[in-house]
Amino acid sequence: MDLKELSDSLSPPSLRWTIVVVLLLYSNTPAEGQFQVIGSGQPIVAAPGDDVILPCLVEPRHNVAGLTVEWSKPDTGNRPGPVEYVHVYRHAREDADTMSSTYIRRTELFMEGLQQGNASLKILNVTLADRGRYRCNLPKLGGQRHSSVVDLVVDPNAVKTSTTEPPLQPVSLQPPHLTEETDTEGGLSTRSRLILAVVPSVLLILGVGVVAYTRWKCRQQELIKLVI
Structure with missing residues (x-):
């Protein structure tokens, strides 16, 4: 086995693909402020x-x-x-x-x-x-x-109808000063819900990457012994 073949064999493709998938996940995550x-x-x-x-x-x-x-x-x-x-x-x-x-x-x-x-x-x-x-x-x-x-x-020819009210009724426009990003649904912000959705996938992919890296490391040691 020459040095080129050894170098190719020591390159962990599974680990590289794991890194690529993780980067793609984060690249598809909406950045804060993109509304x-x-x-x-x-x-x-x-x-x-x-x-x-x-x-x-x-x-x-x-x-x-x-x-x-x-x-x-x-x-x-x-x-x-x-x-x-x-x-x-x-x-x-x-x-x-x-x-x-x-x-x-x-x-x-x-x-x-x-x-x-x-x-x-x-x-x-x-x-x-x-x-x-x-x-x-x-x-x-x-x-x-x-x-x-x-x-x-x-349209003066349109039939007069009652307003279709949305779920939220108009109330007094004198609320306390609010500036923090919040979301009343379940008390979670958009960012928190996004993290909860992405984290399990990232952990799964990292787990696969760790297993692949461990196997590659064992193979690397075996190949080095053969070369020596």
């Missing part, structure tokens, strides 16, 4: 006088009760000028000073929903003037600006 803000792919249709809910969800689920949430109409009237803010939530409370007067006391967020990444907006008693595009913007989510757009169609 998406999801709206609606279809327009929200309502009749005048309806109460509507414009969806805005953070994925993966993340507590945004301590962040800023801005709902606006970015192209009102297709005219240049300041953005018309429909609802602004800042410093854990509604900021009515920056909102358009036509929406004050007509818009609500869902406090419990914010804790679970639900920044959806409820508009009461919609009118024809409310139709158009709405932007849900979270300027400080994960250290970056994230937003989504929802179209609201107010």
Whole structure:
């Protein structure tokens, strides 16, 4: 057996594959701060006088009760000028000073929903003037600006219906200041659930790697004895 064959035989392929699989697992794990803000792919249709809910969800689920949430109409009237803010939530409370007067006391967020990444907006008693595009913007989510757009169609020929309420009801927007990442489902954060899901697979792969390495080490010693 020459030195090249010896070198090849001393290279543990099972161990190399174990390392590759572990690296792939971690490369497919979402990095902290990689969020998406999801709206609606279809327009929200309502009749005048309806109460509507414009969806805005953070994925993966993340507590945004301590962040800023801005709902606006970015192209009102297709005219240049300041953005018309429909609802602004800042410093854990509604900021009515920056909102358009036509929406004050007509818009609500869902406090419990914010804790679970639900920044959806409820508009009461919609009118024809409310139709158009709405932007849900979270300027400080994960250290970056994230937003989504929802179209609201107010059709005078539509049949007036009662609002389909989400599981979480609107409550007073005066919560305590919350900034830590939490998740009310089972008391676990997104990161904790991810670790619990990945760790067993990693331990299994490492176990296989240890067995392969032990066998390779024994074979290495035998080959060295033969060469000597």
